Amino acid sequence: MAQPFRIVFILYPRLTQLDFTGPYEVLARVPGVETVIASKDGGALKTEMGLTFADLIKLADVDRADMIMIPGGPGQTDAMLDPDFMAEVKRLGESAKYLTSVCTGSLILAAAGLLAGKRAGSHWAYRELLSNFGAVPDDARVVRDGNVITGGGVTAGIDIALTIAAELAGDDVAKMIQLAIEYAPAPPFNSGRPEIAEEKTVAAVKQLFSGFAQQRREAIERMVGGA
């Protein structure tokens, strides 16, 4: 490609860092891709577990994106409620060729009005909330609907990104990246989705997430209130 294909990762405080770092590792390896890592304020931000990212670009300083990618995480609720942040998501999203997200990042795309009538994925524990914004929840790990590529929670970002790599640069390039990052996963347990995990595991994780779930529901009710 003559001009690089610009992927803008849109970050915010208290995101789940692997939602971003998984796809970033894959997409930064695609020839012809320029990655821009941006947040509302630029500079540094702390992720959910404490790791700090720095040298972020200010969203307002990003003139355009060929693709936006939005990760999820506990901070997603506050981000979605921040009109300045959402205005930047909308601005970059409306002119981007592709809209992509990982995990609850899809709720930000949806809240920005970018997923109306579109099938989209999200983290299994929050997926149904998409329908509040007129999107159609889909339980696939990678969900494609036209120019919208979303998917499941956290680690799904790697599969989403390999799908995007194939779309942008062809299957052979995606296969090379998969081999370079030795992506032949071998989970020691069979517990990665609620449909296959033990009942007690599902109950324990739902309990762990109950505070976040309530926050998200309440925030969305306020946003679409009266609907």
Next chain:
Amino acid sequence: MAQPFRIVFILYPRLTQLDFTGPYEVLARVPGVETVIASKDGGALKTEMGLTFADLIKLADVDRADMIMIPGGPGQTDAMLDPDFMAEVKRLGESAKYLTSVCTGSLILAAAGLLAGKRAGSHWAYRELLSNFGAVPDDARVVRDGNVITGGGVTAGIDIALTIAAELAGDDVAKMIQLAIEYAPAPPFNSGRPEIAEEKTVAAVKQLFSGFAQQRREAIERMVGGA
């Protein structure tokens, strides 16, 4: 646990960020674990593809570790050649209960003299180099030999970390973490190991890595020279 179990992630410039961020996402979720993210100089460092981590602790300021975990990446060669960095790895490693790594991080453990006679994994493209330091290369995705837990390249870190989570907190906790991060991988291609990838893919990635491979070989020859 009364006192937290301290996992020290030992970082260095130009590491492959997913080697660290994959396991960090898992291990930071283990109850009773304290994560410390450290580098020789502390502060900020740039990873292989440009992402910056900040707020790092200075290795000299870390008094002890229950576990050290070392990621791999192109910067591994320079790190291994830095006597001040290696002195810190040795100091923390010698008193740690567990020595762990992802990808070419095992070459740092090995170069520090911590893997003599131990089976260890590494990225498939560099695994054989372990034998220069008296370690025994093992091609498993997760390799355990006593208190040493290592494994394959980049994404293997997630499987390594779930194995460690189970060791530290039991299978039920590891399964909860797997479900929380929706780790039910579904790679779009079957190209994650040289044994299963297409021949042309293997050749292309080997070509891509040839510079790094030569640097590593030459550096190791200088280190063990005369042997």
